[in-house]
Amino acid sequence: MTSTLKGITLKGSAELVAEFFSFGINSILYQRGLYPPETFSRVAQYDMSLQLTTDTKLKNYLTNVVSQLKEWLFDCTVQKLVLVITCLETSEVLERWQFDIECDKSAKEISAPREKSIKSIQDEIRSVIRQITATVTFLPLLETACAFDLLVYTDKDLEVPDKWEESGPQIIDQSEEVRLRSFTTSIHKVNSMVAYKRADSA
Amino acid sequence: MDIVAPVNKLQQPCKQLTMDIEDDTTVFSTLKSFKSFISLPDTSRNQREPAPVQSHVLQNQYLQRLQLLEAAEKVQSKTQLIQMDQEKRQMEISHKRARIELEKNATLSARDFEREVDRNQDLLGRIRRLEEREAESSQSLSEKAEANRALHRTLESLNRRVEERDGWLNTSNQTVSGLKDEIRDLKQQVQTRDNTISNQTLENQGLQEQVELQHRIPLKGVCVCVSSPPKELERKLALQEQDVVIVKNMRSEVARVPDMDKELRQLREENVYLRETRENVILLKEETEGLRRKVERMEKMKEEMVNVELEKEKLSQKLQAWENLGQSTGLNIRTPEDLSREVIQIQQREIAVKQHNYTLTSSCRSVERSKADLQGELLSLRSKSLEEQKKRETQESLVRRLQKRVLLLTKERDGMRAILESYDSELSSSDYTPQLSRRLREAEDVLTKTQNHNTEMEVLLTKAQEEAGALKLQVQTVRVCVCVCCVGRLKIEELEGERQRLEEQNNVLELRLERHNLQGDYNPVKTKVLHFSLNPTSMAKQQRVEEVEALRAEVECLRERLRSLQTGGAIPLAAAAGETSLSLPPSQEVLDLRKQMETAELKNQRLKEVFQRKIQEFRTVCYVLTGYQIDITTENQYRLTSVYAEHMDDSLLFKNTGPGSHGSMQLMETDFSRTLREMVDLHLHHQKSIPAFLSAVTLDLFSRQTTV
Numbered sequence: 001m002t003s004t005l006k007g008i009t010l011k012g013s014a015e016l017v018a019e020f021f022s023f024g025i026n027s028i029l030y031q032r033g034l035y036p037p038e039t040f041s042r043v044a045q046y047d048m049s050l051q052l053t054t055d056t057k058l059k060n061y062l063t064n065v066v067s068q069l070k071e072w073l074f075d076c077t078v079q080k081l082v083l084v085i086t087c088l089e090t091s092e093v094l095e096r097w098q099f100d101i102e103c104d105k106s107a108k109e110i111s112a113p114r115e116k117s118i119k120s121i122q123d124e125i126r127s128v129i130r131q132i133t134a135t136v137t138f139l140p141l142l143e144t145a146c147a148f149d150l151l152v153y154t155d156k157d158l159e160v161p162d163k164w165e166e167s168g169p170q171i172i173d174q175s176e177e178v179r180l181r182s183f184t185t186s187i188h189k190v191n192s193m194v195a196y197k198r199a200d201s202a
Numbered sequence: 203m204d205i206v207a208p209v210n211k212l213q214q215p216c217k218q219l220t221m222d223i224e225d226d227t228t229v230f231s232t233l234k235s236f237k238s239f240i241s242l243p244d245t246s247r248n249q250r251e252p253a254p255v256q257s258h259v260l261q262n263q264y265l266q267r268l269q270l271l272e273a274a275e276k277v278q279s280k281t282q283l284i285q286m287d288q289e290k291r292q293m294e295i296s297h298k299r300a301r302i303e304l305e306k307n308a309t310l311s312a313r314d315f316e317r318e319v320d321r322n323q324d325l326l327g328r329i330r331r332l333e334e335r336e337a338e339s340s341q342s343l344s345e346k347a348e349a350n351r352a353l354h355r356t357l358e359s360l361n362r363r364v365e366e367r368d369g370w371l372n373t374s375n376q377t378v379s380g381l382k383d384e385i386r387d388l389k390q391q392v393q394t395r396d397n398t399i400s401n402q403t404l405e406n407q408g409l410q411e412q413v414e415l416q417h418r419i420p421l422k423g424v425c426v427c428v429s430s431p432p433k434e435l436e437r438k439l440a441l442q443e444q445d446v447v448i449v450k451n452m453r454s455e456v457a458r459v460p461d462m463d464k465e466l467r468q469l470r471e472e473n474v475y476l477r478e479t480r481e482n483v484i485l486l487k488e489e490t491e492g493l494r495r496k497v498e499r500m501e502k503m504k505e506e507m508v509n510v511e512l513e514k515e516k517l518s519q520k521l522q523a524w525e526n527l528g529q530s531t532g533l534n535i536r537t538p539e540d541l542s543r544e545v546i547q548i549q550q551r552e553i554a555v556k557q558h559n560y561t562l563t564s565s566c567r568s569v570e571r572s573k574a575d576l577q578g579e580l581l582s583l584r585s586k587s588l589e590e591q592k593k594r595e596t597q598e599s600l601v602r603r604l605q606k607r608v609l610l611l612t613k614e615r616d617g618m619r620a621i622l623e624s625y626d627s628e629l630s631s632s633d634y635t636p637q638l639s640r641r642l643r644e645a646e647d648v649l650t651k652t653q654n655h656n657t658e659m660e661v662l663l664t665k666a667q668e669e670a671g672a673l674k675l676q677v678q679t680v681r682v683c684v685c686v687c688c689v690g691r692l693k694i695e696e697l698e699g700e701r702q703r704l705e706e707q708n709n710v711l712e713l714r715l716e717r718h719n720l721q722g723d724y725n726p727v728k729t730k731v732l733h734f735s736l737n738p739t740s741m742a743k744q745q746r747v748e749e750v751e752a753l754r755a756e757v758e759c760l761r762e763r764l765r766s767l768q769t770g771g772a773i774p775l776a777a778a779a780g781e782t783s784l785s786l787p788p789s790q791e792v793l794d795l796r797k798q799m800e801t802a803e804l805k806n807q808r809l810k811e812v813f814q815r816k817i818q819e820f821r822t823v824c825y826v827l828t829g830y831q832i833d834i835t836t837e838n839q840y841r842l843t844s845v846y847a848e849h850m851d852d853s854l855l856f857k858n859t860g861p862g863s864h865g866s867m868q869l870m871e872t873d874f875s876r877t878l879r880e881m882v883d884l885h886l887h888h889q890k891s892i893p894a895f896l897s898a899v900t901l902d903l904f905s906r907q908t909t910v
Contacts (some may be wrong), residue, residue: 065734086739088746098722147742151733153724167733169722177720193720
């Protein structure tokens with residue numbers, strides 16, 4: 001794992017990024033109120049307290065997705081992870097949290113670990129998650145009942161695993177986009193951005 | 203284009219040159235022109251009088267170029283201004299949006315705060331009420347405790363009395379039992395004594411008889427026997443006296459028995475009274491138990507009160523902390539509105555700072571852009587200046603050469619002038635030879651000078667020719683180059699324009715690409731989008747669809763029921779009662795109305811029955827008393843049938859002719875009335891009394907009947 005004092009390997013980087021996604025998605029679900037706040041419990045991670053869901057169905061779903069994502073990160077075949085928030089009544093997409101993943105493929109050939117301290121990666125992740133929490137101040141309120149979905153942009157030639165299927169990109173019509181911070185483990189670079197439907201166009 | 207214009211103007215003399223290249227006179231014409239330019243007065247050398255049209259044109263062109271540059275700068279500045287305006291408007295819009303959102307947030311937080319305050323006040327009210335209740339309960343508790351204590355005391359006293367009485371009872375019972383035993387014993391004794399007395403009396407009688415017998419028998423032999431029986435008798439007498447004494451004692455003791463009975467009765471009464479008190483005691487004990495339970499409850503309430511007090515303290519502490527916020531933060535906060543106001547102010551300051559930041563960054567960017575533009579301009583201007591410098595240098599060198607030539611020529615002129623003057627001066631003098639030789643020498647000098655000058659001039663000429671040739675070539679090449687340059691510059695400028703356009707397009711496309719990337723677009727050739735099949739959105743949608751279907755079915759069912767209720771009454775309800783669980787129970791109003799209806803109907807029916815009965819009764823009474831059965835045949839027509847009618851059809855018809863039912867009746871003609879003509883005449887026509895007529899008829903019919 002990444003407890004090697006020397007540096008970050010591809011496997012370790014994949015695990016770090018998958019862990020970030022797990023906590024990041026939970027934070028977004030909590031902040032946007034997609035699930036009732038009493039179904040979340042506090043945990044300490046990245047030197048800050050984050051919210052994790054206790055709903056078993058949701059947990060299972062997230063574990064499935066994140067474990068598959070970890071494999072793809074290790075193969076460097078994933079390009080983006082998108083969290084789409086849809087309004088149930090009108091089936092309109094209201095928000096899109098997009099995480100672009102740039103993988104340094106040379107790490108696949110050269111298995112030597114790279115020098116980057118875990119602390120600096122964690123600091124970067126912490127600032128990203130803090131920014132995600134702060135964006136809630138200017139995002140429009142989700143007043144109707146909503147549900148979320150996780151989309152993964154992968155290479156075209158990737159074999160589709162069991163229980164996964166192809167889907168559309170679910171792009172928002174007339175959106176405002178905001179680019180957020182990014183972090184890098186020196187093997188994977190994750191850029192975050194959020195797109196939301198313009199309030200006056202609704 | 204400005205650079206091209208003067209070059210074009212230059213082209214014209216160059217063209218002249220090229221056109222007349224075979225004609226050498228043109229070269230000379232230019233040289234002549236130069237000479238004429240030089241031969242102008244010296245004062246005008248310093249003035250850079252604009253040579254013919256070309257430099258004038260150049261200056262105009264330069265001025266025009268400057269003007270065009272200024273215009274271009276103005277246009278640029280205007281476009282910059284427009285851009286700035288647009289940016290400013292966008293910023294304003296985003297600023298308004300942010301403000302609205304922040305206001306919303308502020309109002310939400312203010313509302314939450316108000317709610318919290320209300321809740322706080324509610325809690326305080328509740329606390330006060332609880333405190334009041336607690337005080338009341340404590341008062342009642344104390345009262346009840348006092349009552350309890352008093353009751354305890356009474357209970358104790360009663361208990362003591364009961365115990366005493368019990369003790370007394372016991373002792374009295376014991377005494378009673380003892381006395382009873384004694385009485386029994388005494389009675390037994392009395393009985394035995396009575397028995398003994400009776401025995402003794404019998405014995406006495408026996409003995410008396412014996413005595414009598416013995417009295418009859420000679421007394422002789424009796425003395426002995428008598429002596430012994432008197433002793434026995436004396437003994438018996440003594441015994442009897444003892445017995446009598448005992449009997450007297452017994453009788454006195456027996457006389458005490460009624461007293462004992464009285465005492466017994468009294469004790470029994472006291473017993474009964476004590477039993478009642480014992481029952482009361484039991485009741486009191488129950489009451490005390492009840493009170494004890496109440497006391498326990500009160501104590502529990504006290505504990506609860508303690509907890510409530512603790513909570514109240516905590517809440518008050520919280521309130522104080524909230525109130526102290528103002529003091530701790532150093533701001534003038536006393537109410538939650540102040541806090542929200544402060545928050546709003548801080549947020550506004552933050553917004554202003556952000557705005558400032560954005561303006562600064564945008565101005566910085568614009569400044570950088572302008573700097574880049576200016577640098578480009580600077581480079582171009584520098585190159586232009588270098589070119590100008592080179593031109594100037596060439597011109598200066600030409601000027602210097604020309605100046606040198608001018609000097610030489612002036613010197614020549616002076617020399618020639620001197621010669622001429624000398625010649626003129628020498629015309630007046632006589633001696634020529636030294637002068638001649640001098641002149642010859644001078645002439646030789648001058649000749650050599652001129653020859654030198656000539657050679658120099660030839661050299662210069664050749665040089666000039668060469669230069670001219672070179673110039674021609676240069677001009678040609680320059681023309682070619684200029685053409686090429688013009689073309690090239692045109693091309694360059696076109697290419698530069700295109701490049702700028704392409705750069706802008708590139709930027710726009712990059713922005714668009716970035717935007718699309720932000721929005722989530724992808725290249726379908728290289729990428730595909732996957733998601734988990736059992737994702738929350740699809741599951742939520744399914745649930746929603748199912749809910750909607752269920753709701754629709756319910757709505758349809760309810761609509762049908764409503765329709766049936768609106769059209770029918772109780773019947774569809776009965777039919778609907780056989781439906782599934784979606785049938786509604788009939789509403790309370792309907793049930794009440796139905797009940798009312800039923801009662802009304804019952805009432806109606808009962809009234810009808812009562813009326814019927816009464817009417818029947820009345821009719822029979824009328825029939826019996828008046829002797830006529832009155833039937834209403836049609837409107838206002840009444841048929842009277844007598845009791846004593848001979849035939850069933852014998853009836854009198856009366857009609858009500860008066861207004862309303864005021865009773866002015868008229869007799870109608872029937873078969874029966876024809877038989878009664880006399881009575882009709884008498885009673886109706888003469889006496890004008892219908893009752894008399896009727897009674898006459900009755901009497902008549904009665905008489906007929908009875909006689910028959």
